[in-house]
Amino acid sequence: MIIPDTISVTELANRMAERTADVVKELMKLGVMATATQAVDGETAELIAQELGHRAQRVSDSDVESGLEGADDDEASLKPRPPVVTVMGHVDHGKTSLLDAIRRTDVAAGESGGITQHIGAYQINTASGNLITFIDTPGHEAFTEMRSRGADITDVVILVVAADDSVMMQTVEAINHAKAAGCPVIVAVNKCDKPEADPKQVRNDLLQHEIITEDFGGDVLCVDVSAITGQGLDKLEEAIMLQAELLELKANPDRAATGVVVEAKVERGRGSVATLLVQRGTLKQGDIFVIGAESGRVRALLDDRGKTLKVAVCEDPPTILATPLPRTGLDCRF
Ligand code: GDP
Ligand code: MG
Numbered sequence: 001m002i003i004p005d006t007i008s009v010t011e012l013a014n015r016m017a018e019r020t021a022d023v024v025k026e027l028m029k030l031g032v033m034a035t036a037t038q039a040v041d042g043e044t045a046e047l048i049a050q051e052l053g054h055r056a057q058r059v060s061d062s063d064v065e066s067g068l069e070g071a072d073d074d075e076a077s078l079k080p081r082p083p084v085v086t087v088m089g090h091v092d093h094g095k096t097s098l099l100d101a102i103r104r105t106d107v108a109a110g111e112s113g114g115i116t117q118h119i120g121a122y123q124i125n126t127a128s129g130n131l132i133t134f135i136d137t138p139g140h141e142a143f144t145e146m147r148s149r150g151a152d153i154t155d156v157v158i159l160v161v162a163a164d165d166s167v168m169m170q171t172v173e174a175i176n177h178a179k180a181a182g183c184p185v186i187v188a189v190n191k192c193d194k195p196e197a198d199p200k201q202v203r204n205d206l207l208q209h210e211i212i213t214e215d216f217g218g219d220v221l222c223v224d225v226s227a228i229t230g231q232g233l234d235k236l237e238e239a240i241m242l243q244a245e246l247l248e249l250k251a252n253p254d255r256a257a258t259g260v261v262v263e264a265k266v267e268r269g270r271g272s273v274a275t276l277l278v279q280r281g282t283l284k285q286g287d288i289f290v291i292g293a294e295s296g297r298v299r300a301l302l303d304d305r306g307k308t309l310k311v312a313v314c315e316d317p318p319t320i321l322a323t324p325l326p327r328t329g330l331d332c333r334f
Contacts, residue, residue, distance in 0.1 A: 002059050004293035006039045073252035081251045081314045082131035083244035088174035089160035094190040097227035120263040121317035122304035133315045157185045163197035167205040175209050186221045186239050193226040251314035257281035275319050283312045
């Protein structure tokens with residue numbers, strides 16, 4: 001069992017599958033008076049674990065970041081994987097709308113009765129048989145950190161720029177995140193259905209930020225789209241697959257999973273719910289996870305339409321029901 005720097009008595013009992021009362025009793029023997037909800041330090045917790053016949057391993061926050069990741073995968077174990085695409089851009093330029101429109105083109109979308117709720121990450125199976133993983137980024141300024149992480153976990157950034165508003169503050173911010181992460185950018189000029197749309201202006205304004213689209217002799221792919229009419233979505237898919245091919249993306253599916261928490265919340269009736277991006281390995285129901293100093297068990301795995309999954313492999317974004325609540329933006333290991 002894993003013991004973090006501090007741990008509540010209840011959590012300690014849970015991890016050992018012992019009764020809380022027994023743990024409290026053991027603590028008393030050591031002269032520590034603690035109630036179920038109080039926290040004890042890792043050293044004390046380790047003593048208790050040994051006393052009760054468990055093998056304990058102390059892990060601090062910093063160890064979790066580096067220590068549990070495991071060895072690098074050797075070349076032979078790597079298999080092709082779908083690209084992870086993060087949609088970025090200024091607030092209200094249509095990131096979420098575009099993602100929803102793309103999701104509606106999924107071959108399975110018709111069968112399951114369409115989209116019931118928005119989700120921050122999902123994978124689609126396109127009509128031409130391509131798998132693509134998409135991640136939304138929240139538009140609010142306060143999410144700068146989350147957005148910069150988005151660029152880190154992604155293979156391709158789709159920069160959404162509204163054709164009636166052109167380059168704005170968060171457009172520039174997104175460009176900088178993508179550059180910092182060394183991530184190729186595809187520009188999606190959205191809202192091209194609007195009469196006042198000026199896609200040429202967008203391409204022009206992007207020049208200042210060293211995004212030189214093909215029309216200007218550069219190598220940045222740029223597609224005119226509309227989330228409302230669906231115009232250009234097929235071209236956008238083509239551009240993504242073209243870019244992905246150049247990257248030769250691979251991962252090892254046959255190992256314990258590691259990944260990142262894209263979204264986490266508590267849902268009434270369901271408890272802790274998180275959307276994860278599995279970056280390596282295969283995640284299974286019942287797996288134990290470690291996120292930061294927290295650990296827990298994956299109670300259930302769901303796809304983006306709420307269907308139960310048995311396993312999730314590399315670059316799948318499954319929703320998990322878990323105990324306790326994973327925190328957004330943290331790496332997780334299973
Ligand atoms: P986000 O903040 O970037 O996620 O933007 P949203 O997807 O929430 O969209 C902001 C607003 O723009 C909403 O009112 C959408 O209906 C509208 N919108 C998004 N895409 C389009 C589009 O292609 N055409 C038009 N006319 N409106 C759009
Ligand atoms: Mg949005």
